[in-house]
Amino acid sequence: xxxxxxxxxxxxxxxxxxxxxxxxxxxxxxxxxxxxxxxxxxxxxxxxxxxxxxxxxxxxxxxxxxxxxxxxxxxxxxxxxxxxxxxxxxxxxxxxxxxxxxxxxxxxxxxxxxxxxxxxxxxxxxxxxxxxxxxxxxxxxxxxxxxxxxxxxxxxxxxxxxxxxxxxxxxxxxxxxxxxxxxxxxxxxxxxxxxxxxxxxxxxxxxxxxxxxxxxxxxxxxxxxxxxxxxxxxxxxxxxxxxxxxxxxxxxxxxxxxxxxxxxxxxxxxxxxxxxxxxxxxxxxxxxxxxxxxxxxxxxxxxxxxxxxxxxxxxxxxxxxxxxxxxxxxxxxxxxxxxxxxxxxxxxxxxxxxxxxxxxxxxxxxxxxxxxxxxxxxxxxxxxxxxxxxxxxxxxxxxxxxxxxxxxxxxxxxxxxxxxxxxxxxxxxxxxxxxxxxxxxx
Numbered sequence: 001x002x003x004x005x006x007x008x009x010x011x012x013x014x015x016x017x018x019x020x021x022x023x024x025x026x027x028x029x030x031x032x033x034x035x036x037x038x039x040x041x042x043x044x045x046x047x048x049x050x051x052x053x054x055x056x057x058x059x060x061x062x063x064x065x066x067x068x069x070x071x072x073x074x075x076x077x078x079x080x081x082x083x084x085x086x087x088x089x090x091x092x093x094x095x096x097x098x099x100x101x102x103x104x105x106x107x108x109x110x111x112x113x114x115x116x117x118x119x120x121x122x123x124x125x126x127x128x129x130x131x132x133x134x135x136x137x138x139x140x141x142x143x144x145x146x147x148x149x150x151x152x153x154x155x156x157x158x159x160x161x162x163x164x165x166x167x168x169x170x171x172x173x174x175x176x177x178x179x180x181x182x183x184x185x186x187x188x189x190x191x192x193x194x195x196x197x198x199x200x201x202x203x204x205x206x207x208x209x210x211x212x213x214x215x216x217x218x219x220x221x222x223x224x225x226x227x228x229x230x231x232x233x234x235x236x237x238x239x240x241x242x243x244x245x246x247x248x249x250x251x252x253x254x255x256x257x258x259x260x261x262x263x264x265x266x267x268x269x270x271x272x273x274x275x276x277x278x279x280x281x282x283x284x285x286x287x288x289x290x291x292x293x294x295x296x297x298x299x300x301x302x303x304x305x306x307x308x309x310x311x312x313x314x315x316x317x318x319x320x321x322x323x324x325x326x327x328x329x330x331x332x333x334x335x336x337x338x339x340x341x342x343x344x345x346x347x348x349x350x351x352x353x354x355x356x357x358x359x360x361x362x363x364x365x366x367x368x369x370x371x372x373x374x375x376x377x378x379x380x381x382x383x384x385x386x387x388x389x390x391x392x393x394x395x396x397x398x399x400x401x402x403x404x405x406x407x408x409x410x411x412x413x414x415x416x417x418x419x420x421x422x423x424x425x426x427x428x429x430x431x432x433x434x435x436x437x438x439x440x441x442x
Contacts, residue, residue, distance in 0.1 A: 118232020123223030155209030213388035
């Protein structure tokens with residue numbers, strides 16, 4: 001059991017009610033430096049069921065067995081079945097009560113409240129640095145923010161010792177509900193964190209908050225933060241986790257298109273069963289031989305979100321088409337930009353093929369490495385994402401679209417990019433790999 005550090009005066013939990021009004025969306029503070037609001041993903045998923053089987057308690061409600069203090073030495077103790085942390089003026093750096101065990105992919109949930117307001121948060125996939133000159137091991141990793149200020153970014157993701165904000169909640173409209181999720185900071189509120197591979201999502205009181213794709217950290221401990229400052233009393237309870245163990249589990253609404261490790265959801269573009277030129281093993285789909293032929297989903301989709309990972313061979317070319325009619329539709333280009341013998345910007349990786357070029361500064365990974373892609377088709381809005389950033393978008397029917405469409409190879413095709421159609425993986429006579437392909441209808 002860890003040693004608890006006490007202050008001289010007794011701790012009294014105050015029954016103070018702090019009244020907060022919903023923030024004015026137009027008064028949102030400026031974005032943190034280096035973060036483009038247009039390139040943040042929007043979490044619209046339902047909160048995972050935190051009462052489902054498989055969760056284990058990280059806190060037994062009686063003592064701090066299984067936890068230890070890292071960073072600054074502030075006070076943590078158990079009062080009335082909750083962990084209560086008290087900030088000590090002058091103590092630096094930030095203090096963290098951390099789990100002794102580490103976790104990689106998981107669903108985490110906990111309840112929290114403030115008895116005396118202060119900055120706080122819940123660390124995950126965290127670790128400690130080497131001791132500084134004072135022997136203090138500083139904590140670093142992802143932090144789901146607990147923000148009782150008027151900014152109200154609780155549920156945003158901060159990189160503690162990792163360069164600052166990864167996902168703030170300052171989008172005026174898209175994050176308005178998240179900022180208003182806490183009605184009373186002195187009452188118990190619930191935070192849920194989903195982390196699976198490089199996908200991280202958060203919810204506060206069931207309201208979606210963050211949606212981050214980031215691979216800087218894959219494993220670490222959980223930590224309850226007390227921030228340096230003149231005052232602060234924070235409490236946590238009902239702290240539990242469900243490990244995913246590499247499973248494809250996602251929040252509700254998603255369908256894994258290769259869930260059974262077979263092609264039962266797919267057919268060749270000519271309607272026949274998928275041939276031997278495509279294989280699937282351990283969730284990885286591989287187009288590996290000549291005359292494999294393009295394959296498409298048996299189900300049609302119109303408004304949807306598709307997430308996937310892709311990897312291309314050297315000088316390789318492929319693509320993902322959607323809203324297809326007779327196997328023709330908008331295409332998310334999959335390409336080796338460096339070695340493929342072509343130069344047209346609208347034909348490069350993640351572009352909306354022949355229509356909208358992906359950003360020049362797109363965050364693409366080299367041949368042989370996995371890239372994360374995302375397609376959003378919602379009414380007239382089409383978006384292409386690459387490794388967590390939106391790199392191409394267009395609105396069907398507006399003047400910009402009309403101009404691009406008339407200059408494209410598709411100009412003679414009526415109803416192009418509209419209506420329901422299968423999702424198609426293109427065979428362009430090159431090796432290509434896909435995995436973790438999941439779709440959600442909007």
